[in-house]
Amino acid sequence: MTFSSSILSRHQLWPRPRLHRLLSDAWTNGCAAPSRCLSTDGPSLHPVIGENSVELLGHSYPRDDFTNVTPKILGKVGRHLHNQPYHPLWLIKERIKAHFYSSYIGRWGNPVFSVHDNLSPVVTVEQNFDSLLIPADHPSRKPGDNYYLNRTTMLRAHTSAHQRELVRSGLDAFLLAGDVYRRDEIDASHYPVFHQMEGVRLFSNHELFSKVPNGEDLSLFERGGRRTPHKQESHTLEAVKLVEFDLKQTLTRLVTHLFGSDVDVRWVDCYFPFTHPSFELEVRFQGDWMEVLGCGVMEQELLNSAGAGNKLGWAFGLGLERLAMILYSIPDIRLFWSRDERFLKQFRVEDVQQPICFQPLSKYPPLLNDISFWLPESFTENDFYELVRTVGGDLVEKVTLVDDFTHPK
Known part of the structure; x- marks a missing residue:
């Protein structure tokens, strides 16, 4: 096989092609009892890969044939770029938080959405896949695509790994942000560690139909229904259409807040294992349509397993790097990990809503190597x-498979 490796001097765009795998099929708390060990607060312990175990965030995980996490990746755990004040990912997160806080207020003046941005990235395989209805034979589970500590524990591949436990805790509306890990090529637009933010909102029968004339006669659920491209078998069409309208209205407002009131948007039908119907939201940017997030009506089986079987809800997920690269003109995803003051000081602004245009740090051309x-x-x-x-x-800008050859002998 021939791989071409291009080594660049920090001068390049993201997001996982169209956030291509926004979750490869998942919008893409490692302790004895994950649901009771959610926070990464406390001392930041240096991770160690030993002969028989992996030491991470104060816990020890026995190694087995699935263990494939590397020292370089473990070194990223605990950096919390999305919580680092005036980091570009923090700015995007704060802009989204501010929008939801100001736009969705409860009857007593409190924010409707709670925010969770410090949950441990170490989760069980059950949390990362089974809780989201991802089949056991789904290709997104492959060790070649994920970082496993062992057969039962891994670094989360998407923030949705925490959805069920947050719903089970009684939350009906929340935002969730964090670092996620996928084994992937590394280049100007891909990195094995990136950051996601997602939102969930649930509705009771009264909440959904209270403003509808004769809403007391309508129901979230029906018996003997069938699944169609427009709804799940247990949902009434009226309920799904209202939830879908609320979802699209919410996200259109968010994108307008981020990109400006004159932004063009469009909705595209798609597929995710944990929502149906599912959609991608695209915006027209610099003359092209570009996908910025995935969303949909949550699978009722997921809500049933989380103890919220009497409610119906929506969920969305987006990549913070993708938005930051677009809105701040950051050309290379690896710059987000830079400790270079020339990079960081460009984002120290008085107002998180302030426009920023990244200024390149290097003028040197790339050096290409064939191996x-x-x-x-x-x-x-x-x-x-x-x-x-x-x-x-x-420093490695891109690694590409150029050619392969099998010798006849």
Whole structure:
């Protein structure tokens, strides 16, 4: 196989192509009892990969044949870029928080949405996949796409891994932000660690129909219904249409808040395992349509398992890096991890809503290297990507498979 590795001097765009895998199929608390060990507050302990265990965030996880997390990736755990004041990811998160806080107020003047941005990125496989109805044979579970501490514990691949536990705790409206981890190539628009923010809102029968004439005669659920492209089998069409309207209105307002009142938007039908119907929201940016988030009506089975079977709800998820790269003209996703003061000081503003245009740090051209080598049968491309990251770090701009050849002997 021939891989081309391009080493750049910090001068380049993101987001996981169209947030392509916004969750590969998941909008993409590691302790004995994850639901009781959610926060990463407390001392930040240095992670260690030992011969028999992985030490991370004050806990020890036994190694097994699934363990594939690397020292470089563990070194990113606990950085909390989205909570670092005046970091561009923090600015985007705060802009979204401010919008929801000001736009959705309860009857007593309190914010409707609570915010959770400090949950541990170590989760169980059950949290990351099973709780979201992702099938056992789904390709998104492959070790080649995820970072496993062992067969039962992993670094979350999406913030949705916490959805069920937050709903089970009694929350009906919340925002969730955090770092997520996916084994992937590394280039100007992809990185194995990035940040997501998502929202969930649930409605009771009264909340959904209270403003509808004769709403007392309407119901969220029906018996003997069937699944169609427009609704789930247990939902009434009236309920789904109202939830869908509220979801699209909420997200259109959010995108207008971020991009400006003159932004063009459109909705595209899509598929996620944990919502139906599901949609992607696209905005017209610099002449092209660009996907910025995924969303949909939550699968009722998910709500039933979380103890909220009497409610119906929506959820959405977006990538913070993608939005920051667009809104601040940041050309390279790896810049978010920079400690360079020339980068960080550009985002120290008095008002989080203030427009910012990133100024490049380097004028040096790229250096390209071609590497060819023989491979064993068990080799996967991500094995090589991890090796490159370990040796070259964030200086490696892009690694691409150019050609492969199988010798007849």
